[in-house]
Amino acid sequence: QVQLVESGGGLAQAGGSLRLSCAASGRTFSDYRMAWFRQVPGQEREFVAAISKSYITTYYADFVKGRFTISRDNAVNTVFLQMNSLKPEDTAVYYCAADRTYIGHSPHQYDYWGQGTQVTVSS
Numbered sequence: 001q002v003q004l005v006e007s008g009g010g011l012a013q014a015g016g017s018l019r020l021s022c023a024a025s026g027r028t029f030s031d032y033r034m035a036w037f038r039q040v041p042g043q044e045r046e047f048v049a050a051i052s053k054s055y056i057t058t059y060y061a062d063f064v065k066g067r068f069t070i071s072r073d074n075a076v077n078t079v080f081l082q083m084n085s086l087k088p089e090d091t092a093v094y095y096c097a098a099d100r101t102y103i104g105h106s107p108h109q110y111d112y113w114g115q116g117t118q119v120t121v122s123s
Contacts, residue, residue: 002026002112004096009117012086016121020081022096022114029077030054033103035110036070036081038092038119045095047105049081059103086121093118 008020020036035050049070050059058070067086072079079096094117097110 002032002098004098004112004114006094006096006114006117009094009119011120011122014086014088014121014123016086017082017084018086018119020083020094020096020117020119022079022081024077024079024098030074032098032100032112034070034072034079035097035099035103036079037095037097037107038090039095039116040092045107046092047107048094050103051079052103057103059105061105083119086119088121088123091119091121 003025004022006022008018012018030053033053036048037045038048039045047061048064049068051070051072055072067084069082096114098112099110102109
């Protein structure tokens with residue numbers, strides 16, 4: 001089992017920044033591919049970004065390219081999502097996800113999830 005705990009959400013103004021963190025425990029963090037998703041009530045969970053085990057490869061949804069950056073620090077078992085130039089449409093609950101073998105856009109392929117952290121962007 002892997003336990004994931006997100007933090008760093010909150011209220012930001014449009015154009016502002018937030019940095020989300022996801023702390024992992026329970027297994028060897030460096031064995032897992034990590035991702036961020038987001039969800040608005042009544043909508044499906046949406047892929048935001050993902051990062052490979054070794055930091056080398058990252059993937060982004062088109063709507064966050066150039067604004068968000070995913071990174072990880074295997075020494076402290078944490079994955080980050082730096083969010084800049086925030087827009088009101090970025091308002092959602094942001095979830096961290098982990099999987100040993102899969103990295104991609106499908107939320108159904110990830111085995112482990114955090115509880116989520118709310119991000120609200122005001123105009």
